[in-house]
Amino acid sequence: MQNQFLLYGANGYTGRLIARMAKDYGLLPVLAGRNASVLEAMGSELGLSFQVIDLSDKEKLVGLLRSFPLVLHAAGPFVHTAKPMVEACLEAGTHYIDITGEIAVFELLKRTDDLARAKNIMIMPGVGFDVxxxxxxxxxxxxxxxxxxxxxxxxxxxxxxxxxxxxxxxxxxxxxxxxxxxxxxxxxxxxxxxxxxxxxxxxxxxxxxxxxxxxxxxxxxxxxxxxxxxxxxxxxxxxxxxxxxxxxxxxxxxxxxxxxxxxxxxxxxxxxxxxxxxxxxxxxxxxxxxxxxxxxxxxxxxxGYTLTAISSLLIAKKILSGNFKPGYQTPAACFGEDLVMExxxxxxxxxxx
CATH class of the missing domain: 3.30.360.10 (Dihydrodipicolinate Reductase; domain 2)
Structure with a gap:
């Protein structure tokens, strides 16, 4: 399905907000995270399916990501969570976006540029209010x-x-x-x-x-x-x-x-x-x-959190429709100075x- 993506960290404050607003943008997230009971309750409330997965289980994570063109990663602190998720995305061939604002994470993911280009996927951290x-x-x-x-x-x-x-x-x-x-x-x-x-x-x-x-x-x-x-x-x-x-x-x-x-x-x-x-x-x-x-x-x-939910969904929709550039990208460099005006x-x- 062209409108389906994996939303990891769906049970967090911002993840919940993104999940609630997704249908307004014609998108269908599959909720994912570690807390089965919370995800089940959210799925029931929003009419969405869910997957229970821990980032430490790389084999299972890669297998799950192979079923999705895109993951929106909303589980921080990203200085701890971005690396295992990106490594799994590179192996699975899945586009990666997140809502980090941490300098160290941007610099870390920038170094995946060549690998992402070779896989024809986009790595774009910072798709929310940050940055x-x-x-x-x-x-x-x-x-x-x-x-x-x-x-x-x-x-x-x-x-x-x-x-x-x-x-x-x-x-x-x-x-x-x-x-x-x-x-x-x-x-x-x-x-x-x-x-x-x-x-x-x-x-x-x-x-x-x-x-x-x-x-x-x-x-x-x-x-x-x-x-x-x-x-x-x-x-x-x-x-x-x-x-x-x-x-x-x-x-x-x-x-x-x-x-x-x-x-x-x-x-x-x-x-x-x-x-x-x-x-x-x-x-x-x-x-x-x-x-x-x-x-x-x-x-x-x-x-800020409202803006984060909207901007991340707008960017997810662009990627799912084929509007992306392979490799490490920043929001404005990829989509232009007027992205925020949308x-x-x-x-x-x-x-x-």
Whole structure:
């Protein structure tokens, strides 16, 4: 069936959202994951079939993937789960997309390019809010200024909150610092080593540097050698981080990280439907050339998890219809700067720098 794909991690917050919205896009996911009882309940509720599979069972996983043209991988943290799934996809000849935002994962999967081309399959991590809106912004600005040498990207949410999966990924990265792209190379820097105020159009917010996936993907998409990524944060948090060298070692302790993971599990799984409907995601970008000329743009759209579900389904539908490029790909490089504009409610415009 041309509209059928495997949705692994279907029982997670974002996986559930993707499964619920799939029929709106004419798609028929087969739910997959490790929790049989949850998958059975979801399948019954949504009228979808399911498969119970653990990523550690490679033989069974490859056998299952051979029955599908595409897997949408939604089970993080992807730094642990992406490698076994991609290796199985390469063996089975199955297209791979995921919703990661982790730099290390993008860099890891980039190295599968030759193998994926040989198999005539596409490997595209980051098909959700990480990194579709920012990747499209990066290419949009690059096309406005082809000689750009510096790129800044910032994003924030108005009225949203984190899911368990996102919060857990952040907990696993506690104390690890941040990264920028400097003269073409990924360079480690302290978390929040820079901060600034940004006018997003809807609101003016303080932002600080974080290790967002675009440090990897925006370079692949645009070739711009110097890239910084920012997100909304309180100025108080930014000031506190100036002392981080003194306590980062504590945050790296398994005891501390596990403590925060237990706290996360006690929280709601993610934003409610009502909260998602009212919330918005906002993105700002700026490019600069060697002469110091600058071009800036802003973009607004649906709440981040809503956007992730829509963008991942749009990309899945394109691939299933034969619209793909073999090898490792980034969303905007493959589908163009206006991919994000296909998402209902997205607006983008140039602004004064």
């Amino acid at each position: 579709v809106p920012t990747d499209c912004m990066a290419l949009f600005l690059k096309n406005q200024m082809p000689d750009a040498v510096n790129l800044k990207l910032a994003f924030a949410s108005i009225g949203g909150k984190l899911s368990h999966g996102t919060a857990t990924t952040m907990a696993e990265g506690m104390g690890e610092g941040s990264a920028v792209r400097l003269n073409g190379k990924i360079t480690r820097v302290p978390l929040g080593h820079k901060g600034m105020w940004v006018d997003f159009g809807l609101k003016k917010l303080f932002v600080m540097t974080i290790p967002w996936g675009d440090i990897s993907t925006a370079y692949t998409t645009t070739g711009i050698p110097n890239i910084e990524t920012y997100t909304g944060a309180s100025p108080k948090t930014f000031q506190l981080l100036k002392w981080q060298n003194g306590f980062n070692w504590i945050l790296k302790l398994s005891l501390v990280r596990n403590y925060y993971k237990k706290k996360i599990k006690k929280m709601p799984a993610g934003p409610s439907d009502d909260m998602r409907a009212k919330a918005k995601s906002i993105v700002w970008g700026q490019v600069e050339n060697a002469s110091g000329q600058q071009i800036s743009a802003i973009q607004e759209g649906p709440e 998402i209902p409610g997205v607006k983008r415009r140039l602004v004064a720098s």
